[in-house]
Amino acid sequence: MKGYGRAVAATIFLIGLGTLLAALFAALPFGQAPMQVGQATAVVALPETGATNIVSAILLAYRGLDTLGEVTILFVAATAAGMVLSGAGRGEAQGAPAGFILRVASGLLFPFLLALGAFIVVHGHLTPGGGFQGGAILAAAFFIPLLANPASPLNHTVAMVIEGVSGAAFIAIGAAALFGGEAFLTPLFGTGTPGELFSAGSLPLLYLAVGLKVGSELAGLMARVAGEGGRA
Amino acid sequence: MIGTAHQIVLPVVLPLLAAFLLPLVGRLHVWPARLLGQIVGVLHLAVVAYLWTLVGGGETIVSALGGFAPPLGIVLYADRLSVLFLLVLSVGILLFWPRREHGGTRADTLTLLLLGGGSGLVLSGDLFNIFVFYEIVAVASYGLAASGGNAAGFGAALRYLLLSALGSALALLGIALVYGAAGTLNLADLSVLAPERLSGPMGLAAFLLLVLGFGVKAELFPVNTWVPEVYTAAPTRVTAILAGVVSKLSMVVILRLLVLIFADPGAQTLLLVLGLAGVIAGELAAFRAPDLNRTFAFSSIAQLGLVAVAFSIPDDLGIAAGIAVAVHHAVVKPGLFVIAGHWTGPIERLGGAARVSRPAAIAFVLLSLSIIGIPPFPGFWVKLLLLGEAFAAVDPVYALAGAVILAATVVEAAYLFRAAALMWEPPEGDNRPPAAFPLARLAPTLVLTLLILLAMGAVSPLGEALEAMAAEVGDAAIYVGNVLPGRI
Numbered sequence: 001m002k003g004y005g006r007a008v009a010a011t012i013f014l015i016g017l018g019t020l021l022a023a024l025f026a027a028l029p030f031g032q033a034p035m036q037v038g039q040a041t042a043v044v045a046l047p048e049t050g051a052t053n054i055v056s057a058i059l060l061a062y063r064g065l066d067t068l069g070e071v072t073i074l075f076v077a078a079t080a081a082g083m084v085l086s087g088a089g090r091g092e093a094q095g096a097p098a099g100f101i102l103r104v105a106s107g108l109l110f111p112f113l114l115a116l117g118a119f120i121v122v123h124g125h126l127t128p129g130g131g132f133q134g135g136a137i138l139a140a141a142f143f144i145p146l147l148a149n150p151a152s153p154l155n156h157t158v159a160m161v162i163e164g165v166s167g168a169a170f171i172a173i174g175a176a177a178l179f180g181g182e183a184f185l186t187p188l189f190g191t192g193t194p195g196e197l198f199s200a201g202s203l204p205l206l207y208l209a210v211g212l213k214v215g216s217e218l219a220g221l222m223a224r225v226a227g228e229g230g231r232a
Numbered sequence: 233m234i235g236t237a238h239q240i241v242l243p244v245v246l247p248l249l250a251a252f253l254l255p256l257v258g259r260l261h262v263w264p265a266r267l268l269g270q271i272v273g274v275l276h277l278a279v280v281a282y283l284w285t286l287v288g289g290g291e292t293i294v295s296a297l298g299g300f301a302p303p304l305g306i307v308l309y310a311d312r313l314s315v316l317f318l319l320v321l322s323v324g325i326l327l328f329w330p331r332r333e334h335g336g337t338r339a340d341t342l343t344l345l346l347l348g349g350g351s352g353l354v355l356s357g358d359l360f361n362i363f364v365f366y367e368i369v370a371v372a373s374y375g376l377a378a379s380g381g382n383a384a385g386f387g388a389a390l391r392y393l394l395l396s397a398l399g400s401a402l403a404l405l406g407i408a409l410v411y412g413a414a415g416t417l418n419l420a421d422l423s424v425l426a427p428e429r430l431s432g433p434m435g436l437a438a439f440l441l442l443v444l445g446f447g448v449k450a451e452l453f454p455v456n457t458w459v460p461e462v463y464t465a466a467p468t469r470v471t472a473i474l475a476g477v478v479s480k481l482s483m484v485v486i487l488r489l490l491v492l493i494f495a496d497p498g499a500q501t502l503l504l505v506l507g508l509a510g511v512i513a514g515e516l517a518a519f520r521a522p523d524l525n526r527t528f529a530f531s532s533i534a535q536l537g538l539v540a541v542a543f544s545i546p547d548d549l550g551i552a553a554g555i556a557v558a559v560h561h562a563v564v565k566p567g568l569f570v571i572a573g574h575w576t577g578p579i580e581r582l583g584g585a586a587r588v589s590r591p592a593a594i595a596f597v598l599l600s601l602s603i604i605g606i607p608p609f610p611g612f613w614v615k616l617l618l619l620g621e622a623f624a625a626v627d628p629v630y631a632l633a634g635a636v637i638l639a640a641t642v643v644e645a646a647y648l649f650r651a652a653a654l655m656w657e658p659p660e661g662d663n664r665p666p667a668a669f670p671l672a673r674l675a676p677t678l679v680l681t682l683l684i685l686l687a688m689g690a691v692s693p694l695g696e697a698l699e700a701m702a703a704e705v706g707d708a709a710i711y712v713g714n715v716l717p718g719r720i
Contacts, residue, residue, distance in 0.1 A: 024409060024437055034415035034429070041304050048300070065244075065297050065306045069352065069364035072248055076345045076368055079255075080375025083338045084386060160255055167252030171245050177299075184241040186299040 050191025051125040051200040060203045064185040078221045098148045106148035113141035121211030125200040131210025138215030143222045159220040166212035238295045240310045242279045247348035251341050258337035269340040277322040283315050292714045303418035309357040312701045317484050320562050321350045324477040327676045328469040339379045346372040353481045359417045370396050377466040388465035392458040396448050403445020409438040420715035423492040423708050439494040450482035451536045453510040463529035468573025472566035475532045480558045487543050492708050504544035510537025515640040519647045524572035535561040542618050552702035553618040560614045564599045567680035575666045584665030585655040592669040593655045595681045600648040602684050610687040
């Protein structure tokens with residue numbers, strides 16, 4: 001009877017929420033949202049920051065604290081997951097190695113994925129992409145060999161050092177402006193010539209820190225989950 | 233060397249910086265990492281104390297991050313309200329710094345993240361940025377709830393995570409509605425645009441979604457079902473921090489939203505109803521609770537319901553009453569949770585507790601008297617302020633709320649007196665008295681009890697300071713004028 005009551009309650013809740021949302025969306029003026037902040041930013045972003053990729057300008061300059069927060073959320077999630085997983089004890093992955101073709105291919109893929117990830121991170125202020133996307137590709141570069149051959153464990157110490165130092169670097173770059181009497185995360189070194197690799201001031205440095213942190217964090221987290229899964 | 237206004241970012245980034253580096257230090261050895269964490273905790277307190285010297289006289293600090301003027305960039309906003317709750321956060325976390333729980337230095341890292349995220353939550357003046365910091369606080373709370381290393385803690389943390397994830401999704405939906413309707417996320421900018429773009433059902437729906445989302449941490453009815461389980465299963469120190477501090481930070485966010493953006497009768501009534509439901513449900517459940525931990529968990533729900541009721545009163549003194557209830561609860565409840573965490577088991581087995589450990593029993597009685605609201609304890613003045621405001625409000629529904637609060641106080645007194653009386657009686661039958669209380673474990677409770685006794689002597693200056701603070705917080709024009717000079 002208890003399960004039945006729950007199902008009824010859940011259905012009523014979902015119908016209520018659905019009705020509410022449907023009514024709200026019907027009331028929203030579709031296609032003519034008042035994009036105050038969006039339009040204003042699109043006009044001033046390039047001259048103010050020197051980044052041709054306006055999305056990056058918003059992520060790193062106008063909403064830099066959000067980006068620091070998002071990197072932190074990934075870190076706190078990895079730490080909390082580590083807290084829960086460490087209850088099961090630590091163990092090396094015990095899965096069988098994959099076939100010959102996969103092992104060789106993963107070795108061949110490694111340098112290309114590394115180069116692609118690095119390219120996307122470094123050009124984040126110029127073209128679509130950036131620290132989060134490039135960092136995920138970097139993580140994949142390290143995780144694919146691990147999937148192909150579970151016996152070759154990821155070097156957790158190196159990943160941890162990169163992760164800690166790059167996270168600290170993001171905050172250090174942001175805090176450097178404080179010593180000049182400016183607000184936290186104020187871009188340094190001027191804007192440069194928009195479109196060149198060395199432009200947009202300190203924004204590419206911030207993206208590099210984000211890319212390294214996201215990459216090492218994701219790789220470490222995936223390796224840990226794969227290790228625990230292989231053991232269980 | 234560092235410009236005066238821009239230092240308000242330090243309470244946010246100092247703990248985050250330490251948290252990023254802590255696993256590295258911990259790799260070398262555990263104790264330097266733990267020391268680093270606690271040093272940063274003390275530094276945080278020092279920075280907050282310094283900030284209080286800047287804003288204590290009624291000044292405000294605004295820092296536009298990255299040098300990008302609002303509403304395009306994110307601003308941090310420090311007035312007396314934000315710094316007061318930074319102080320509560322800082323002191324609470326230092327008093328209840330985790331012991332060496334299972335998982336090496338992870339609990340220290342998560343505590344630092346909670347400190348940084350919580351500071352961001354009260355300082356941020358941007359709706360989406362608030363959500364980001366809320367998520368940091370939320371995820372750190374799940375990890376800490378599981379830090380006892382027992383199965384009950386893992387189970388409780390998992391269910392807490394599921395409910396909290398639902399809450400975050402609702403809050404995000406609310407933010408999307410606000411952005412879709414107003415086209416901006418800056419609180420001051422929203423405050424200017426709200427009467428035109430966020431009035432009517434759309435604004436009310438957005439407020440409902442935001443309150444349900446942020447209400448998960450604020451233990452608001454009906455998204456508080458995680459409370460009794462987590463507070464029973466988590467380590468005592470974590471329970472003290474979650475119940476005492478984290479819940480209040482979410483209430484501060486809800487207060488800012490209510491004052492700045494949703495200052496209309498619909499939103500106030502909504503918060504009043506949710507608050508009253510929390511008061512009634514919490515006190516009745518606390519009356520029937522089998523052990524002290526659950527009693528205080530449910531009583532905590534009721535107290536946060538009181539805060540919501542107070543904030544819903546459309547008057548500056550209502551805000552003053554809400555802040556008073558929140559701060560009073562932040563001082564009293566962690567002290568009681570320490571006692572509950574040591575004397576677990578059924579309430580009937582508390583017989584003889586006073587003989588085993590007199591200081592603990594005395595602290596229990598003093599803190600209970602204050603929370604019920606017996607004069608001359610601070611809790612009495614807090615409840616008097618709240619009831620006075622409720623009965624003086626124009627809308628008669630608030631008089632009804634006042635009556636409900638009075639009735640709830642009777643229930644509260646009944647279960648707290650029952651437990652206190654048991655402590656002074658000899659153990660029933662052949663039951664053994666509860667375990668003796670080591671003084672080191674009781675120390676935070678004694679500190680907090682001392683604070684309550686000291687506050688007894690300073691009721692009128694505290695009251696005046698509170699009224700001045702509430703008048704500042706309740707005036708949306710002050711906030712808008714400070715963030716966007718020239719818009720008003």
